[in-house]
Amino acid sequence: MSPTLLIVLAVVVLPLLWSVLIAFQQLRLLEIGTASPFRSLSLDNFERVFASGELWTSLGTTLVYTAGSVILSISLGLIAAMAVRKPFRGRTFVRAALLLPYVAPVVAVTFVWRTMLSPQFGIINEAGQSLFGWAQPIPFLSEAQRTLGAFGAEFPIPTALLTAIAFEGWRYFPFAFLFLMARLGALSAETEEAALVDGASPLQSFRYIVLPQLMPVIALLAILRTIWTFNEFDDIFLLTGGAAGTGVASVRVYEFLTVQRNVGAASAQSLVLSLVLILMLAIYMVLLRKRGERL
Amino acid sequence: MSAHVTPESAAPTTQQADTTQKASSPSTPRRPFNRHTVERKTLSIMRWAVIGFFLLITLLPFYYMVLLSLKPIESLLRNPASIIVTPTEFTLRAYEQVLAPVSAGGQGFGTFLLNSAFVAVSAVILSLLVAVPGAYAVARLPFFGHRQVNALFLAAYLFPAIVMAIPLFVLFTRLGLRGSLVGLVLVYIAQTVPVAIYMLRNYLETVPVSVEEAGLVDGLSRIGVLRRISLPLVLPSIMATGLFIFMIAWNEFLFALLFLVERRDSWTVSLGLSQLSGSAEIPTTVLMAGSVVLTLPILIVFFSTERLLTGGLTAGAEKG
Structure with missing residues (x-):
């Protein structure tokens, strides 16, 4: 056991502690080859991170992005799982096809999305203009905001952020789909049959029999997806590069590291990000426990 | 014994149910559009x-990827707006261009x-060499802190890559392993x-x-x-x-970007595609071939x- 534990300690716990240490040190990218790990400590990095209003903007964006993506991906996964629940011809094929977005490499799928949404020759804008009568192509990934008129009122909507959320929903619904399918397959048929005999309609049966039994899995999915989406870097970076109102906090960490070349500030920002995440999860756990649900 | 009784006793119940239904049908007026039928019909159409x-x-998106790579x-x-590839425009030039060396x-x-392939295969072999004995120890041998170690593994998996990236970046620079594929393999082992x-x-x-x-x-040792026994049983x-x-290793992007970006000859496919897709000189169709x-x-x-x-991933979910 101990060798494995040592390896895990070496590759996970030590870097983590080191990351905390760096957050309190002045460390530029150029110095990392030579600087001693035990330099003097200060709070300058945190002052720097908190001083600019960007921290709160990026945290706000991250929250909207996370909440939107988590809700969308779980809802889509639930709808898909219910739709393919009963056996039909070609079910195996449908199941396999629905897993594609989750399995395919993120770099490839973001590139395809960028091409499809391209205002110059993307298929979506072509279809929108010829089928739905859009006056102009929509720059889905480079436009921060657009005003949409509906019901006589005008709503500002964050175009690029919504597109990124749609992408996340698309890419991660298979994950929820897999888990929910597994749970649905393990439900006993008797309760539903009993409800049918008692006169429950299909929707009532879903609402009062099936959904409550899925709730523990949905709660677990919400936690896992929140953890992963909150710190998600690849998807946003590859889709928009963090431009057009999609600058989530993890992209800011990357910018501190590579653009400003300030390793200390990058570490401080990532530490703040982790603490917010841990705080959110703690609140969530307390709420769950209050409602008497166990994970 | 009781198994034999059940079908016999069930039969009269069904009959009874039939008669009740027949008896009640004249009293309730026939409504072809009651809630059940409407919901069932709508749902079965909606389902498709x-x-x-x-x-x-x-x-x-995947069809579009293949489509563009072939024209x-x-x-x-x-x-x-064309969503098919005509025989006259069909070409494999994009694949030739994307695969050929820069020279x-x-x-x-x-x-x-x-x-x-080198990075992914090495990561698989080395990770398994570490993980198999480790997992066996966690599963079988009682030792102090057994449960906590398990939670630690899960926490390590859940931990965001962007937070781990900075210390690993600094560490590998100091070791002189940044920019080498070996360094990347080590990171992937740590992650997996x-x-x-x-x-x-x-x-x-x-x-x-x-x-x-x-x-x-x-007379076998541990x-x-x-x-001889446990591994063959769990080989699948x-x-x-x-x-x-x-x-995980093949799809990984962030660490490849941080470690290898300055050295084109050691780029992975993911990194190569992301770096080249920013350039205006390379045709989209060639990059689509790269995506394929x-x-x-x-x-x-x-x-x-x-x-x-999928069985392994969701094993926990079935228990609820």
């Missing part, structure tokens, strides 16, 4: 619409493929060992202890039991874990082993 919708959104850039720009005027994806142990432990716990004890009684699961590691080259190995690996993988 929903399945169609999901097939469209999942398959269209020249000129025909894409001339007719961007031959290509994009060098052939080299990137070799790099990705915890989840591999977590998965393998679940599998190894399904091997009955009595089988192993029989081996011990017959290592012998692991090698080990393969599944290995393929899972392969997929990047995606295809993963799809082959995944769908040849789908049952194994």
